[in-house]
Amino acid sequence: MTGPRSIGVAIGLPEPFNRELQGWRDRLGDPNAHRIVPHVTLLPPTEVPSATLEDIEELLRQVAAEETAFTIRLRGSATFLPVSPVVFVPLVQGIADCERLQAKVRTGPLHRELRFPYHPHVTVAHDLPADALDRAFVELADYEAAFEVRGFTLFEQGPDEVWRPQRDFVFGGGGLPGPAPAHVESDGGW
Secondary structure, three states: OOOEEEEEEEEEOOOOHHHHHHHHHHHHOOHHHHOOOOEEEEEEEEEEEHHHHHHHHHHHHHHHHOOOOEEEEEEOOEEOOOOOOEEEEEEEEOHHHHHHHHHHHOOHHHOOOOOOOOOOEEEEEEOOOHHHHHHHHHHOOOOEEEEEEOEEEEEEEOOOOOEEEEEEEEOOOEEOOOOOOOOOOOOOOO
């Protein structure tokens, strides 16, 4: 494929947390529920020339090779309202690790300015009516999850607007060869 590509880099959630939070997006009617798996973003959707993909993958291999596993703990619910109609599950552990990682990812061929300051989180509702956002905020107030992060995944958005994993990058070992059959999880991930 030639021309620009829309990519992103994220940490996926292991089961059962992936299924739980995906289920919430489904029940709330979030149209993005079937376009992207629950994740912690390291690089938001970014358009890049196809010719830079090799350099991007090399950068991501180098970043992953320098990292070691860390724990993410999710707790409660929060919102970006009134700035953005988003309800999310915030990190209460692993924030500094994600901040360091995203800063390393957003270098070289992936250097870009962010529209908002980086704030690691897992989105559960986006661009929904106020009552759905309120419901997500209230019903996920007691949500908790903890898992070990061992790597991250490069995603690409297809013409159908679905984000698909392209390659996993495992900490200490760099990238896995070939397309990613499943994103890196604590048992083993945007």
